[in-house]
Amino acid sequence: METFPSLLKQHATQRSNDTAIRMKRYGIWNSYTWQQMASEVDQILCALAANDIKSGDRIAIIGNNVPELYFSIVAAQGLGAVPVPMHADSTPHELKALLKDCDAKIAVLQDQQQVDAIEQAVADLPNLDVAIYLDERGMQSYSTEYFKSYSSFLQQGVAYQQQNPQFASEAMAQVSLDDEAFIVYTSGTSGKCKGALLTHANYVATAAAFISQEEIGTHEEVFAYLPMAYASTLFHVYTLWMMQGFTINCPESNETLLIDMREVGPTLFYGPPHFFKMLHASISSRSASSKSNMLDKSLAELHTKGRSFFSNLLVFNPIKDLYGLSKVTHAYVGGDVLNEDVFQFFKAIGINLKATYGTTESAGCVTVQQPDSANDKSESNVGTALAGVEVKVTADNEIVFKGINAFKGYYNDASETQAVIVDGWVHTGDIGGVVNQQLHVLERSDAISKFANGADFLPKQIENTIKSSPYIKDAFVTGEDKDYISALIIIDGDTVGAWAELRQMQFTGFRDLSTKDEVVELIAEKIKDVNASIERIGGKNCPHIKRFTILNKEFNISVGEMTRTRKIKRDVVASNYAPLIDALYSTTDKYDVVDSTGELVAQLRLQTA
The missing domain is CATH 3.40.50.12780 (ANL, N-terminal domain)
Structure with missing residues (x-):
């Protein structure tokens, strides 16, 4: 090597x-x-x-x-x-x-x-x-x-x-x-x-296994748009590039990202769930504003009659071209779980999307879906381990791995290293299982709790289903030791804004839009759909989402509510919104948001689903 x-x-x-x-x-x-x-x-x-x-x-x-x-x-x-x-x-x-x-x-x-x-x-x-x-x-x-x-x-x-x-x-x-x-x-x-x-050795050996399994070529075009500090960028862009000698392409700015991506036409593409969610929301918004409704008709035809020449020519191929995906032959999502509806949408329009699983400590990759597992309808399925990597689930359902990708330890932190590497196995802190030799990732171990009825509370599964709506950007659900689930919802300002304009609704901005009766009803319909399948989503005896509110602002990276990989820091959000969460478990139907001087900033509506 x-x-x-x-x-x-x-x-x-x-x-x-x-x-x-x-x-x-x-x-x-x-x-x-x-x-x-x-x-x-x-x-x-x-x-x-x-x-x-x-x-x-x-x-x-x-x-x-x-x-x-x-x-x-x-x-x-x-x-x-x-x-x-x-x-x-x-x-x-x-x-x-x-x-x-x-x-x-x-x-x-x-x-x-x-x-x-x-x-x-x-x-x-x-x-x-x-x-x-x-x-x-x-x-x-x-x-x-x-x-x-x-x-x-x-x-x-x-x-x-x-x-x-x-x-x-x-x-x-x-x-x-x-x-x-x-x-x-x-x-x-x-x-x-x-x-x-x-x-x-960690990177080169892991990449060699990935390249062999996925048949990555030497003439790929790769779009380098994710932060260089991401573990996924260092593997899927830097390491594969240095191994294969293909071309990587850097956009001019975040503002020109989609334009630049279309000009490049990448053949090998990796994205986190929030990127594919953003693309899906944008496509859905464009479709909703179209009188022909051709996308919905083509998707319905796909499920009943299969893929047709005209659907590809007139609908799916133009969508891929518009978003710079027309030349993609290898597409991967990782870093978190992508909702199955969104995942299957990209499969439907002709993107051979595969889920991957990796951690910072694994040189960026542990498992990749195989062709026979990529059609698994479970969104938690992240495939099988790369050659040279072993994965198993402990008695406590924690995912652990060892092999060519296992890191040496944490810099200047022997105690954390000893806590994570035990008998050669790297402990990920992720909870999951193995079904038909496929690894399934469910939740972070420190995010799992119990409802009042004793059933397990796995918030990520419920949040991902809520976020499958193109009108919802983020969701945070609570329910530990409670009889029902409450949800904090953040709308997608772009897609909800476009939806509102089609209905000739008047609004002055994000904050005003999030309080509109029509928007509240739009979100309530999604909550109703989630509740209809809540035990399938959240597990046996999972209670319903009874209360929700639409926040007047997004979760903030700078105050620690989200990581830069757009993962919610549950303890920070729970602390920052503790009074609001308490109000959701009361009988009040309004909550006043005030600034540091005590001045009223917004009045949130606490809805009963």
């Missing part, structure tokens, strides 16, 4: 003029060949060495998907240093905590947003020697001693390389499979973020 730096050298030799990476800047796609990439990586590696970076040092990578950050990752790995990806929109508090935890010596930043965050935290970061920024706009007033431009940093590398022409090649040759390739921080769903140590 090869390390990431040696894989780069192979591609630079074997496919030197092939496009390695593209990025859209100012409306124009700019490309780097593998040879150009390798040359710049060597310069970055030498610049790191010139700044006294040595094997084992940690290098923070902070920004969105841009070529120079990918190059910096490979360069750090080539020197034996360990890249630590962090989110581009991290707050100063978040960055300070992570940079201190990993003892980063250098940070490579995308633009002024990250520079501002670092500047506010720098006094508490004595080990951070220098921060390199890529985008020089607006940077004239910052300290030139501490903050350096990427261009001047590269000049250091060129000078060092001229004095030591063989240094980069010799350094890369010293990197071994057992060296640490990344420190990847967990999302913090169940507590503080922890830095998982993963080796070159």
Whole structure:
């Protein structure tokens, strides 16, 4: 097996003029060949060495998907240093905590947003020697001693390389499979973020198994749009790219994401549930505004008569083309459970979507659905383990794994490492089971509780079913030690707004829209549908959703209510909304939302389903 730096050298030799990476800047796609990439990586590696970076040092990578950050990752790995990806929109508090935890010596930043965050935290970061920024706009007033431009940093590398022409090649040759390739921080769903140590062998061996099983080619087009700090990005984009030598494409911005994706036409695509949910909601909204109702008719025909030539030609293919999915041959969803209705919708329009299961501690992948299991109608089914990986469920129904993908442990956290790795098995904290050799993921162990009647309360199953509606963006259900379930609902402002406009409803914004009688009735219908199948969804003796309210704002990442992977932090939401939740278990039908000064902000309607 090869390390990431040696894989780069192979591609630079074997496919030197092939496009390695593209990025859209100012409306124009700019490309780097593998040879150009390798040359710049060597310069970055030498610049790191010139700044006294040595094997084992940690290098923070902070920004969105841009070529120079990918190059910096490979360069750090080539020197034996360990890249630590962090989110581009991290707050100063978040960055300070992570940079201190990993003892980063250098940070490579995308633009002024990250520079501002670092500047506010720098006094508490004595080990951070220098921060390199890529985008020089607006940077004239910052300290030139501490903050350096990427261009001047590269000049250091060129000078060092001229004095030591063989240094980069010799350094890369010293990197071994057992060296640490990344420190990847967990999302913090169940507590503080922890830095998982993963080796070159973890990623390369896991990717080799995935590539062999899924028949991933060397000429794929991949759209790199998810944060680089995601474990899934490091596997499904970075590792597969470095293994196969295909092309990755970086969008200009989040605002142009769907336009850029359509221009690229990816063939290999990975997305989290919230991305597919967003696409489904957008497609449903467009369909609802169409007088022909062709999508619903084609889906109905598909279930009764099978796929027809005209449905593909006139409905399904245009939808795929509009959203940049027309060339996709390999599609995967992971990071959480995607509602079965949404999953089957994409299958119906001709996307061969498969569910995957992975954790930060597993190099991003543990299981993948097989062709015979991808048609399983259970949304919890995530398939079978990759070759070289073993998965089982303990007596307490916890999913554990071991094998080629198992991480070394948490950086500077021996106690957490010992708690998670037991007798060689990595404990995931996820509850599930194995049915017909297929792994099923149900819930986080710390999210399971009991209703007053003693039945198990698995909130994720119920929330996912509620969120299958294109009009509902998020849902949070409560019911521990209660006789019934209550729900906090967040509408999808775009789809509900379009729905309201079709009905010529007048509204001034999200807050006003969420209080409209028609919108409340729309959500109540979905709650009614969920209640009709509540025992199938939530398990035997699961009580009904009796009360719900539509919130006047979305859950907030900055105050810790959601992770950046859009997973709800249950303890934070339960605490922040405790008075409202208590009101849902009372007889009152209204709840006043006030600000810190006591001024009324909104009046929520507490509905009985």
